[in-house]
Amino acid sequence: MRLTNTWINGDCLKELKKMADESVDMVITSPPYHNLRVYSNDPCDLSNCESYEEYYYLLGLVIAECQRVLKKGGKFIMQFEDYNYTIGRDNKMGQESLTGNINKIMLDNKFSLWTKAFWRKYSAQRAMLAQGNLYYRNMKARDTILAANVGFVYVYKKEGDCELIKASDITLAEWADWADGVWNISNSGISHTTPFAEELVRRCVKLWSCPGDVVLDPFAGAGTTNKVAIECGRSAIGIELQKEWYDLAIEKRFSLWDDSVYESDDSIEKMKERFNEQLLVGKEQSAKAKTEKQEKKVMSDKKKELQTQIKNLEAELVALGIRKSEIKKIKNEARVESDG
């Protein structure tokens, strides 16, 4: 199977319109936010809106286009955070609930909330470097705010059914880690202001798509989604407005690949085989754990039985008139002998 890496420089609203209905298997993105970080003064840049209303309106148009190009039952993974307002930027305090506003847009576009994870991005101490009001000395009773150091990974499902496959290309060990609703992943990436963590994208791609699927990121930044999708044996489509980041992805990522990365011999059949192998690993692990538990139980029963025997013997010795101090001495001598 030949994978394709489609890397587009342009406004996602215009570029998505060129794509066919139901042509991608999964969408993943971290959208720009209204005025939290203004990436450019390009009028098409969603981070450059006049108001929250305009921002949510435009984001709604992008989501509607993604809904159109996504296959039925496909997943749209939205990564964002509810950020703290600042007086300087917003002229008010409190939090912007992207969760609430984006959820409404998704539901209006006939998506349903499927599942979610919380991403612990960095420590509260690091958040303090950017937000002075988090320092203890600046705390205000009754008005305390917490660090907004948690990102959300909301997974929405487009209505309809996709082909359901009882298998995954996730190992048992990965699942033991990833099934947790809280993901501790360090927030790092190449020189984009707000890069996706590759590990976060890897989890999403493997959890909600299959080998050979097409993964789309409409706000692709420095191409993290494309990089990870190709590495995981999926084709990728990324759209990024800013030429600087579009070029950065080519220079620091895609140009480093040789042609062989696009050749994948992975398939859904192979994924099923790996899944079955992992099921056997799981069975072996639980059989081993069961044997260990049984062995422990045998040992503990034996210990209890011997302790009862000792108690009974001691009672018989006392009944024969042997003093407790004498019995203690005999026990000590026996212990020394067994230690020696």
Ligand SMILES: C[S@@+](CC[C@H](N)C(=O)[O-])C[C@H]1O[C@@H](n2cnc3c(N)ncnc32)[C@H](O)[C@@H]1O
């Ligand atoms: C939060 S960043 C995404 C970073 C990306 N996940 C990565 O790993 O590099 C949002 C991106 O959306 C881009 N953007 C904003 N408006 C856009 C538009 N209309 N079309 C395409 N990209 C846009 C910004 O330039 C920015 O790079």
